[in-house]
Amino acid sequence: MRHNRAERMSEDDERQQSSPSDLEFTSNKARNCNATGSGSGHPEFQSPFPDQVLENVLENVLHFLTSRRDRNAASLVCKSWYRVEALTRSELFIGNCYAVSPDRATARFIRVRALHLKGKPRFADFNLMPPDWGAHFNPWALALAKAYPWLEKVYLKRMSVTDDDLATLAESFSGFKELVLVCCDGFGTSGLAIFVSKCRQLRVLDLIESEVTDDETDWISCFPEGESHLESLIFDCVECPINFEALERLVARSPSLKKLRLNRHVSIGQLYRLMIRAPQLTHLGTGSFSPLEVAGQGDQEPDYVTAFAACRSLVCLSGFREIIPDYLPAIYPVCSNLTSLNFSYANIDAEQLKPIISNCHKLQVFWVLDSICDEGLQAVAATCKELRELRVFPIDAREDSDGPVSEVGLQAISEGCRKLQSILYFCQRMTNAAVIAMSKNCPDLVVFRLCIMGRHRPDPVTGDPMDDGFGAIVMNCKKLTRLAVSGLLTDKAFDYIGRYGKLVRTLSVAFAGDSDMGLKYVLEGCPQLQKLEIRDSPFGDAALRSGLHHYYNMRFLWMSSCSLTRQGCQEIAHAMDRLVVEVIRSIGEEEMDDSVGTLYMYRSLEGPRTDAPKFVTIL
């Protein structure tokens, strides 16, 4: 369940994932659910044969199974278990919205209260996929409205959601409680307005890294009057001004509000006013953290320190979108309680960071810009012994910019933060030695994502490729499930991954490898591989063929600007009829070009989708 994760500061929310929950190969005949569609949801009572009694018992027992991995296993035991599991699954997770149709999903699982649905592949975030590719929420919204009138929660990632869809959600489910949209687009403030005005039971509205069109509608004012049930309101990604007075009134009448993340149009003075009304907050996104106008000499500024001090439960702090560092000391009172701190929008240097971070002894999650330099990372390493997750983003995301962080920072972190589980590190230079050190110092690593921004860049000290560094990671970090590689890499790196990366589920490759062997090593060696995304690497049709035995176990394979031909992809499509093989054209490519610009393929029960745009050819 996603609630296992303490914070939702996700750029890429990792979820427990394994066996194909989005796909079932058991015979369709096993499906004989009683889809009554009524509010009570109980199957029709039949005379109590022993089998029926057993099923009732089973039903009661299976209610306790929450992990979808366990549920998938249970559903394969026999037809009876399949049936009962389908009746009792209340949280439905679908990792690829095209793997199964809304009708099929709603027909099998008839008592769903929460839906978690993912659409586009991750590389779409980086403009590698033309807009309007798909992942439309609309057919799902309509199917859900028909099948689950008691639906309470919808969690979408990388889906296209329209204002009409938001209206459908609000109008179709009287008990709707939670909406979380991560990396979604297609809707605007008008849609939000309709949604919040009609959802009287709303507890959670989280908009995370989504693109929200500014329709100039004052959606904050559309929350119904009277006491609200709001527990979480996250809108830091909404790039339009809001009605602050309405927000203030809303916060004042939301006694259960625990999580509030403001957008950058909220000034620090306005933040103050909100904080004194909501000292019970546990998660706060501070908005701009700068004043509307620069305060004059004699101006009386609010006592920000006291406001922060009053928030005794604050554990997660983010925002700082347009930070004026002079105001940073205001957060001193909460530092020692913080478990999560997101400075990834704050252009601060090491000296500004140090007084803050030296108090953050309990910090587990830290996102930051590389403006803090290696020196800042050393300060983090010195204090944050409980650190589990670190993300260092580039302030200047270009290949040839100056790199304020390097192997020095990584080495320091590895020595100071031994409990590290997840790291995302952007840099301009990195050595094998530092990566090897991290592999040995941080054995609990589950996620290792290193982005050396210069393509094909070798170890600057030895001149070697980065093979040995990544090799050490897969060898020494026995729990590793997610890996992103970069720098100069030969096929040897992939040999290591195939040999030692037995638990790797997600692999991201860019500008790496020499030949088909690289991809072969991975496809043949990594049995847990689910998501493979590759760009600009010299892997061709022969390599693609080597994965035939495994593609049905994967959620998707993405290969763009590699060495694939249409014929090679066609072969795969012919060989595997439950695989949807999409060839996506970029601008300037002709439909019958033999070389393939982008291949995106995924298993599916439904065959080729009917909503594919013109630039997609399904083989």
Place this chain on the structure above:
Amino acid sequence: MGVGLKLGKGGGDVGGEKAKMGFEETELRLGLPGNIRAGEGEVARKRGFSETVDLKLNLSSKESSGVDPNEKEKNLLPCATDPAKPPAKAQVVGWPPVRSFRKNMFATQKSSSEESEKGGAGNAAFVKVSMDGAPYLRKVDLRMYKTYLELSDALAKMFSSFTIGNCGSQGVKDFMNESKLMDLLNGSDYVPTYEDKDGDWMLVGDVPWDMFVESCKRLRIMKGTEAIGLAPRAMEKCKNRS
């Protein structure tokens, strides 16, 4: 990349340019190899895709990738790509893999939070589009289109029950024809209008496209019958301009 060159075979089997780079490389390697990072990148990019002997020295049986390195250049955004020049590196699409809201972060912080609505000096010319009866507004970037027809198509997609009538690049002429204009406006079709720099509401299509982009502040799609009041003024303005 350094592997082959260190063994001193950098000069031999590959092209002259690489040999030259190799020589420089070995020279500089006496000092700090990292300093020629920029140059390394250029060589490495070619090396990654083509069959170079140097890399093969250290690896067992390999299949040739047989890829034309020139093919990969299409990934690059338009920029000088002559490898012999010291790199003003072309920025590759989607690299580094940082989402655009993080990339643009500091650019937007410096400019005002209001998007420019005038055609003006900005790269984008966003204007709000409202349609009578529609529950919400949209925004369009006028600089994305080159003709009235393109704009018309885009608007039609957004608000699907509406036609722009006779507006094309010949729009100016058509609107000088009063009777044709009256036919259009009397129909039940919707008609696009815009507010110009002077604050006047005009029918879309009455001026050349470029002039329109410069002067349009916002768009409103109204019923043809309601727009009749505009026409005479539009005609007048046109006459004044021409």
